[in-house]
Amino acid sequence: MPYEARAGVVPVVIAAGFLGEWRIERIAPVRGESLPAARALRRLEGGLEDVADAAWILKGVSGHARYVRREEKAALDKIQPALGRAQADCAALIPIRKSDVWWALPQDERRTIIEERSHHIETGLRYLPAVARRLYHSRELGEPFDFLTWFEYGSADAAAFEDLVGRLRETPEWIYVEREVDIRLRRDASSNEDE
Amino acid sequence: MPYEARAGVVPVVIAAGFLGEWRIERIAPVRGESLPAARALRRLEGGLEDVADAAWILKGVSGHARYVRREEKAALDKIQPALGRAQADCAALIPIRKSDVWWALPQDERRTIIEERSHHIETGLRYLPAVARRLYHSRELGEPFDFLTWFEYGSADAAAFEDLVGRLRETPEWIYVEREVDIRLRRDASSNEDE
Numbered sequence: 119m120p121y122e123a124r125a126g127v128v129p130v131v132i133a134a135g136f137l138g139e140w141r142i143e144r145i146a147p148v149r150g151e152s153l154p155a156a157r158a159l160r161r162l163e164g165g166l167e168d169v170a171d172a173a174w175i176l177k178g179v180s181g182h183a184r185y186v187r188r189e190e191k192a193a194l195d196k197i198q199p200a201l202g203r204a205q206a207d208c209a210a211l212i213p214i215r216k217s218d219v220w221w222a223l224p225q226d227e228r229r230t231i232i233e234e235r236s237h238h239i240e241t242g243l244r245y246l247p248a249v250a251r252r253l254y255h256s257r258e259l260g261e262p263f264d265f266l267t268w269f270e271y272g273s274a275d276a277a278a279f280e281d282l283v284g285r286l287r288e289t290p291e292w293i294y295v296e297r298e299v300d301i302r303l304r305r306d307a308s309s310n311e312d313e
Numbered sequence: 314m315p316y317e318a319r320a321g322v323v324p325v326v327i328a329a330g331f332l333g334e335w336r337i338e339r340i341a342p343v344r345g346e347s348l349p350a351a352r353a354l355r356r357l358e359g360g361l362e363d364v365a366d367a368a369w370i371l372k373g374v375s376g377h378a379r380y381v382r383r384e385e386k387a388a389l390d391k392i393q394p395a396l397g398r399a400q401a402d403c404a405a406l407i408p409i410r411k412s413d414v415w416w417a418l419p420q421d422e423r424r425t426i427i428e429e430r431s432h433h434i435e436t437g438l439r440y441l442p443a444v445a446r447r448l449y450h451s452r453e454l455g456e457p458f459d460f461l462t463w464f465e466y467g468s469a470d471a472a473a474f475e476d477l478v479g480r481l482r483e484t485p486e487w488i489y490v491e492r493e494v495d496i497r498l499r500r501d502a503s504s505n506e507d508e
Contacts, residue, residue, distance in 0.1 A: 123453030125413045129455060179453040182416040191419045221377040221490045224386045258374040258453045260316030260324060260361070
């Protein structure tokens with residue numbers, strides 16, 4: 119399928135296999151089925167083409183914010199760092215699928231669960247700019263996950279990142295998560311950076 | 314790209330060309346570039362595969378509601394008719410693209426423009442069940458339009474449909490529409506129905 123570039127819409131292919139700038143340190147199933155073992159992975163932004171010889175591939179599209187309000191968006195835009203910072207030698211890829219019950223909820227109730235009850239946006243803000251993040255949407259692409267969440271941080275902030283992830287998993291929002299895999303990565307010093 | 318079926322997520326391919334259960338009566342550009350002329354079109358739900366020998370193809374995915382609240386969703390679910398009714402011999406395909414400014418707005422402001430200022434959901438409800446509708450999202454698929462809106466109605470309700478479309482185009486929401494093509498269709502009595 120040819121992919122026409124649209125402003126603010128960034129397609130990604132995450133390809134795991136033998137090669138990649140991120141060495142896979144562990145793949146842990148949090149809920150539901152895990153993903154196959156692999157040595158390394160690549161995060162390829164700009165298209166949705168398949169990658170030959172990959173152990174597995176996940177696809178997503180980064181786009182407009184689905185839940186944030188004006189003041190939250192302003193706060194995020196102000197403090198959110200770019201990906202690919204030299205000091206960020208750790209990364210995490212956490213693909214997530216939410217339940218049919220979640221997707222059948224109206225917009226206002228999903229927003230209430232995410233923010234007013236789970237403080238997802240507020241919690242995320244507290245860990246910025248230490249943890250750089252990107253959210254890719256996968257559901258509309260017919261993918262096995264609804265989201266691919268991507269995080270980059272320095273070793274010094276590894277404990278803070280565990281804290282962030284642990285807090286989110288204890289929220290009412292996470293009741294609706296039916297599949298989650300936690301993949302931890304380390305930048306491969308021998309590989310060229312792509313950003 | 315293989316497409317994994319997810320509950321409530323329905324991919325569609327709309328293929329225009331020589332064959333199809335819907336005869337194209339006219340293709341009119343409302344804003345921006347039009348689409349090439351063709352004799353007929355097909356609405357193929359269930360996958361995103363390309364169709365050989367089509368004059369043009371548009372793709373989208375029907376999924377969860379992005380803006381409706383609990384009470385609006387209940388009202389819609391109660392009154393919204395299915396597609397493919399025998400008496401609905403007219404249809405319209407209106408692909409729409411909104412501007413970058415629209416997509417940069419936070420969720421609460423997009424909701425305010427759509428409903429509190431433009432009464433989009435409320436207006437749509439007033440024309441139910443005469444006009445059956447389906448909304449496909451295309452933006453994340455790298456398509457030239459953000460949405461494919463599809464309507465089916467009987468000849469007796471054609472004036473009501475014009476009224477609905479005319480009202481929506483006068484709303485503050487439509488300021489953000491930068492491309493729109495209005496394609497009117499008539500069920501081809503010589504073709505088999507697909508639903």
